[in-house]
Amino acid sequence: MQGLIQFFQHIGLASQFWATVLSTIIYAAAVFGFLAVFALVAVYLERKVSGHMQDRLGPMRVGWHGFLQTVADTLKLLAKEDIIPRNADRVLFILAPVVLFVGTYLVFAALPFGPGIIGADLNIGLFYIIAVSSLVVIGIIMAGYSSNNKWSLYGGMRSAAQIVSYEIPVGLSLLIGVMMTETLNLGVMVQAQETGIAGLGGILGWNFIQNPFAFIAFFVYVVAGTAEANRTPFDLPEAESELVAGAFTEYSGMRWAFFFLAEYANMWIVAVLGAVVFLGGWNSPIPGDIYVPGIVWLFVKAFAIVFVQIWARWTFPRIRVDQLMTTCWKYLTPIAFFNLIGVGFWLMMSPF
Amino acid sequence: MTRADIYTRLADQFGDSIVEFNDESLQRYIRIEPSGWYAVATFLKEAPDLAFDSLMCIAGVDRGPKEDQMEVVYALFSMTHRHKITIKISGPRADFHVPSVESVWRLADWHERETYDMFGIVFDGHRRLKRLLLPEDWEGFPLRKDYQVQDYYHGIRVPKIKPKKLTP
């Protein structure tokens, strides 16, 4: 966004204030546009990938091989009747998708899309992201409570417990990246992964293979991140076969589309953070490569993690809520702590 | 044990409860008085040489207004000894009471409820004798031979369908 501000000043808009305002609006709109397009692409990808994994084709009719299917679905959702249950708490019911989406959207202010393409290059970027992404819990609880439906309440409660618990392994694993690169600034973190073991760079510079603890931490991060995004095997809040749609049962039309959008945005956030902190961000795996722009590499890595999340969803059954809590508190959190201490020792004592 | 042996065994203990023993093909049953049924049932289950631990089926049969008889048929089977017996209990069509054996064989819980639902046979001692398949406020007992449907159910008209007897 700094670039946008400079651009405006270059073309003659002298006032710093107006240039900032204008560029903020343009950047925010661009991010929202990206989110919408990403949701379109991700839903299509999910339906096609799941279809092929299940020995069927997925959408094939709307557009070439069905690629306009999500557009059709969005139009349908926009045209749906907006139903609010009679005994529902109207204010909370209407605010819930807003809070949820805002919680997710705020993260995009500090999430990089490529070298220099970032909303606010905060020097505490990672810290801000982890803090703000917890707002979604409030949105889900509001949705579950205000629906005046016992099943939604169940879903909301389960989800709150899940997201709050899994914040810890996520945070601890990301902290390992911070320890290794000695900065919370995401741009600097990627730069620090340019050289690595024996100064070779390329894939060997990426954080996740610098030391064995970071390797384990990467997998802990992907598992806990999937739980953060409420995806199977951790999708209790929307466990289809038990709670119809969990916390979001009573929502229809565009309100439900917001929840859906927020879920895919969450998936993207988890994927990009994983790519930036562990997989070297926009660095190419081949050292000294200048042909492919950084943004392409970031997107390729992020989409790879998104693909793994989609793959896991259609392969595994769902974990029960108490098993979910056990996995988090008895397995992932101790492993994450162990990794943290291990990385600390490694960094102090290793010759690399 | 053959059916005749089982009958002898029962007759030794409960001679006065047994009404009839019919051992012809397609008819094999022991008919028992309703009042003695619970004791006979407990004996059939717990006697080690009989050991009828599995109640296969409970069926109600309405013999029709002319004979004025209704029956409850119990088909019993022993998993340990692999022998079978059928017990019939008959009674008048109006106000037929049979002791419930749901505490002896848990299968009887729902099967007795269904027999009550369809025939109006009351099982004394059943903990929760209410209709199983029909709504709780339905009137009448459908599988009786002289059953006529009610006219309206909660304001919905119930169609009367005349059963068509197919001519031979």
Next chain:
Amino acid sequence: MRDLRTEEMTLNMGPQHPSTHGVLRLKLRTDGEVVTSVEPVLGYLHRCFEKHAENLEYPGVIPFVDRCDYLASMNNDHGYALAVEQFLDIEVPERVEYIRVIFAELQRIASHLVAFGTFGLDVGAFTPFLYAFREREMILDLFEMTCGARLLYNYIWVGGLSHDIPPGFVEKTYRFLEHFEPKIKEYNDLLTNNKIFIERTADVGMLPRDVAISYGVTGPQLRASGVDWDLRRDEPYSIYDRFDWKVAVGVDAYGELGDCWNRYYVKILEMQESAKIVRQALDNLPVEGDVHAAIPKKIRPPEGANYFRSENPRGELGFYIVSDGGTTPFRVKMRSPALSNLGVIDEIASDWLVADVVAILGSLDIVLGEIDR
């Protein structure tokens, strides 16, 4: 915070619910997430089958019997036809017996595929459902080429069959068996040995064997509790005693006997055994014989009553038929296996979580058409 009550909550898993396998209503009383009692409310699919049967001739009852357990129509037809044949004491040709066994076992495989797929769906695994239905499509194609129907066949008649098997059927069935037998390994990799699935189903919903026998639970659910009882072997009807196959009983692999995992695994083993039976029947199928030869013109059984039971994919399907000497039955009572299987749910689903109730219900493999008739 006027009056914050923290007692039990009554939750309704209503007639419309993605995982109650039909229109079943379960009234759950829960204390938090733990279920204290389950009360099924039945009757949403009651179609008065037994009353209808009193007004139809004996062969005319067969389409109605189909519609009771709509996932295992061939087995229902088979059970009823054998029950009436016991009354009439007729001898069906060899070829008819073999074809009946082939169709009954293929139907058993198809029914277990649905049970396995929907059980996976209940615990959240979406993909095995699609795989199971892919195999089931092949079986339904076989049925369609023989009698024209995919779900409700009216095929096995009293004394014979409605159609003979068409040319090409035997080859197509062999090809299906070759395709199907390796798929069991795929299902085992995907679901049976999956750690998450085992966590969800092993040691959940324990059904001890004496409780099972007392409640009249039969079929794979009973065998999973360790009771080695299968009507096809222990009270052989038709020609089941000529085939070499094993009865699938619960194993002690991941949990104890009588848990959901065993109830599921017995079905997988049974599918393997059924495939073996079909292969043996195809190998020994007599080439000559008219399937319509023994069908009596008029069915007028002697007076009397008889209870005949056969092994449905869900358990013991019994028909108590009372005849008064006429052409229509005096009383037909269908002892449905799923009704007895469902009766045990209050006992085994109490003190588990809501998510487990769904898994337990899925493992009991009920079909509402049969429960409500």
